[in-house]
Amino acid sequence: MGSPRPAIRDTAGRTGTDRRGAVVAALMLAMALAALDSTIVSTAVPQIVGDLGGFSVFSWLFSGYLLAVTVTLPVYGKLSDTFGRKPVLIAGAAVFLLGSLLCAVAWNMAALIAFRIVQGLGGGALQGTVQTLAADLYPLKERPKIQARLSTVWALSAVAGPGLGGVLAAYADWRWIFLVNLPIGAVALWLIVRHLHEPEREAAGTRARVDWAGALAVFACGGVLLTALVQGGVAWPWLSGPSLALFAAGLALAVVVVLVERRAAEPIIPGWVWRRRTIAAVNLALGALGLLMVAPTVFLPTYAQAVLGLAPVAAGFVLSVWTLSWPVSAALSQHVYRRIGFRNTAMLGIGTAALILLAFLFLPYPGQAWQPMLLMLLLGAALGLFQLPLIIGVQSTVGWSERGTATASVLFCRQTGQTVGAALFGAVANGVLAARLGGASDLDSVTRALDSGGGAPEATRRAIADAVHAVYLGASCAAALAFLVLLLLAPRRFPVLREDVLREDVPKEGALKEDGR
Known part of the structure; x- marks a missing residue:
């Protein structure tokens, strides 16, 4: 190469x-x-x-x-x-x-x-x-x-x-x-x-070639498409001229990225990150994770303020409890995946998360703060079992010279999923609010009213509850999609490399062992 x-x-x-x-x-x-x-x-x-x-x-x-x-x-x-x-x-x-x-x-x-x-x-x-x-x-x-x-x-x-x-x-x-x-x-x-x-590098006879054209194409394509997603429905309507023009330009640049990367000796986004079943499945699964994470991080604080009547600080605490269970669950996940494998551990976590997200729809109205807090605590534990085994699993299937690209690929997909989720679920929430309130309001105006100290009338509170329930239903579907991706696309056992091969980028006979077990 x-x-x-x-x-x-x-x-x-x-x-x-x-x-x-x-x-x-x-x-x-x-x-x-x-x-x-x-x-x-x-x-x-x-x-x-x-x-x-x-x-x-x-x-x-x-x-x-x-x-x-x-x-x-x-x-x-x-x-x-x-x-x-x-x-x-x-x-x-x-x-x-x-x-x-x-x-x-x-x-x-x-x-x-x-x-x-x-x-x-x-x-x-x-x-x-x-x-x-x-x-x-x-x-x-x-x-x-x-x-x-x-x-x-x-x-x-x-x-x-x-x-x-x-x-x-x-x-x-x-x-x-x-x-x-x-x-x-x-x-x-x-x-x-x-x-x-880091150890000194040994040259293979030629200088390293950097795919600067590919980097520029990736940057331009990602910037245009993500701008269209972030600003669509906010700075301009989704079907307006600026929105359609950005999406068209982004798709054209995506074609350019494919053409440039196929010709590059050392592409920025090599084809193997999508050709290898393990990495491709994890890319899609973590993209779904990024999408579903929008539900609690963006919409739960508004729900806590408008529906539960909490102050902003207390509303933030309702969200933050998942940071207590997530890292604990992630640290303990090794004891699970050593027994049942990376894929099955992640499926256990995301399957549980889908049920927890669905449970938000059955919270009583208006409810009490401990109810969503308990669900968030459980959600953090479930997602800790999901994300960390997948990242560690992917990193363990590649050698040193591919690990940075593989790690960046799954993180990029997760980040892109969050951007798509913010745009998608924002449109869903605003659509429900418009239907319930006769087009008189949207989530941004309600949030600004709450931030300025204004209370929400009963009709608005119920509309916000319905809007957030719709978002959580979508998040539950995203979790179910991640479950199906792992079930249908990911290999049952990840092709984990031996530790000596992880340190040396030299293929060896019998270098694979299954799922680190």
């Missing part, structure tokens, strides 16, 4: 157990930064808009960051396989910190949005490369623990983001939301530079 291949990629051995703790601390700091910046801005919007203006476009503070993270995931995955994890993580962290500094000195809303996109360009490296490095540093039997820790850091940081952003905006200045990244990121960078050691 033309690129140098590592003779032995024993990152764990070169780093050493005495230094591994420092590297893991750096990975956790990097993961915390990526998670915080996906949510920390939300509660500071009033102060930012009051200072910079631009209320009509402030939603791009979130969309721009998430779009940049999503479309760069496959690019960074391939680059980490080509040049190593360490240089890609350092470069991504540097871009992220540069974007943070620029955000802190932004002079208007347009500049702030542009610099948030710069942040996202680095954030894609933080997300994908951190998860890949975790697999490099730990053998298969120890990966659930480190991945569960990273999941805990991600969940707690994402939940803490709005609260921290509100405190900084209220008692300091909104610019500190971005400045606080600098010392944390600097510590993470120092730990990576000082303690992470």
